Amino acid sequence: MNDVVPPGRFVENLFEFRPPPGLSQKESRKNVVIVGAGPIGLAAALELANHQVHSVVLDSRAAPSEGSKAICWSKRSLEIFDRIGIGDRAVEKGVTWQVGRTYHRDREIFNFNLLSDTGHKRPAFINLQQYYVEQFLTERATENSFVDLRFANRVVGIEEDPHSVTIEIETQSGSYRLRTDWLLACDGVRSSIRSMKGLEFEGEVFEERFLITDIEMRAEFPPERRFWFEPTFHNGQSALLHKQPDNIYRIDLQLGAGADPAKERRPDEVKRRIERVVGTSDFRIEWVSVYTFQCRRLAGFVHGRVLFAGDSAHVVSPFGARGGNGGLQDVDSLCWRLAAIVHGRAGPELMRAYDRERVFAADENIANSTRTTKFMTPADGWERIMRDQLLRLATHSEFARAWVNSGRLSVPCIYESAGADDAGLPAQSRPGAVAPDAPQGKGWLIDQLGVQPAVMGIGCEPPAIPGARAFRIEVNESVRSRYLGARDRAVYLVRPDQVIAARWAKHLPAGIEAEHSAIWKEP
C-alpha cells in the first residue's frame, strides 16, 4: 500500500522516538519482544499485560499507518477490544452497520441483515479506519506499565539459540541488542522477521488488480455495505462501497488483470472512476492504492522461539474482513498460552496448540477468501459461465441469492476439540467454539468471562476447582437457546480466550479437573 495521502489525524508525540535504555547500557533479558506496533502487535502486548506478562514492542515507523487499511471489525474483534480496553472507544467512533446489499448490474439482487440475532453486547460489525484502532491501542499501551513501546526502532537482525532470540536494533541514535525468550513477529504482510528467517508463504496469488481508495465526501449514503457485480458505472467489473467515520468512504474497484497500476493510481484517473461510482465530483481522495490479492500462509506459525501472528503469518483477500479480524483471533489463541509458558505453568510445547489452532483457522479464512475471489474474478471459460449464470439465477430464484459470494464475513472458527461434550446441548456452544454472548441482568455474559478460566453453572451450582472462577449465570431466553438447548442444566468450562473447553449436562461434571488441566497441556 503506497501512493498515499496521509490522513494526518493522530495525537501529537504519541509515536515519537525516545532513546531506549539499550543504547546506553545492556538491557536485562526480556520475556517477550513483539515486532510491529500495528493492531495485532499492540493487541498482543495489551493481552499479555492482562496476563501480567511484560513485553517490548518495536516498530520501525514513527507514525500510525497510512490510509485506512483494515476497516471492518467483527463482533469477536470488538469483544477482544473490550478485554484490552478500547471496545467502547472503537464502537463510539466507528460506524455500526448491519445491512449489506448486493447488486448485479444496477439492480439489487438481495440484501442481508447481520443483526437478526439480538442479545449480544457488540454489533456484528463496525467500520473504523485502522489508524484510529492503532491510535487507541497506542494510547492504552503507552499508559500500561507492562508494555514498553518503542517507535522508530528497526530490527535489522536476529540470532537464535534453542532458548532465546537476540535482536539487533537500529535507531536514529545508534544500535543496540535485546535478548528475549520469545519473539512475536506481528510485522505485517512484508514481515522483515519472516524474510530474516528465510520463510516463504505458500498458496495462491491472484493476478487481478484492484483499486482501493478512501474518499472524503458529504453524502447521504446509509451505513451499509454495497457490492456490485458488473455495474454499468464501472465497465462490468465489480465494485464495493463502504462507509467509515468522518464522512470517509471506502471504494474497491476491480481493474482486471491487464491494468497498468501506474496509470490507475494517477489522481485524474482515480477521480474519473470514482465520479462514476458516487455520481458526484464533490469529494476529496484521501488514500489510494492498487493491489493484487494473495491467499497464502506460512506452513507453520511457530518456529522455535519465533512466533508469527496476523499478516506476517497469513494473508487473505479483503472481501470478508478476515485479515485484521483473523489476526486478532491469533492474538486471542496465542497470548494466554504464551503467558502460561512465561509464568512456568506450561512448557514451550504448548505453542504447538497455538500453531495447530491458528493454522486451521487460517486455512478456513483462506478457503473462504479464495472462493470469494474466484467468484468475483472468474477465469474465462467454465468459472465465468458458472458465475454469470448464478448471478442471473439469483435475480429470480431466491435460493441462489445465498450462493452469490461477494465476501463471507469473518466469524471465529470452531476449533477441533476433544473436550467433554453432551449431544443434547446446542451446537453453537460446543467445545472449540467461542462462548456466545448473552444478556445478564443489565450487563453481558462476555464481560463476566475474564482472562482466567471460568466454570459456569447454568441452572445449577458450578463446582469449585482451584485456579478457575466459578459462577452461576442467569438463565434467560438467550442463555437457554445458546447454552441449554434440550437440557435444563449444564456446566461449561471456558478457556482464558473465552473458547469453550468442555461441557456437561448429565453426570455433572465428571472429570472437570482433568479437563481444566488439559487446557494447558499439548496432547
Add this chain to the structure above:
Amino acid sequence: MTERSKPTESFGAHDAIYDELLSAYYGLSTDRQRQLTASLLICLCHRIGSREEISRALAEARASLPDDTVR
C-alpha cells in the same frame, strides 16, 4: 442406491427424464447449452441439498469421461 437394485420399475420415468433433458437443449447454441447446464447444475445441487450426495454424483460423472480426457 435402492433404485439401482430395482431398475425395471422406473424405466418409464428415466426415459421421460432423459427425453426432457434432451428437449431442453434442442435448438440452443453451444454457448447457451453451457449456460443452461451451469444453471441446471446449481438448481439440481440446491434440490439435492446433501454435499455428500453431490460429491458422489460428481465422482460417478467424472468416471464416465472417456480415458483420453481424464487428466
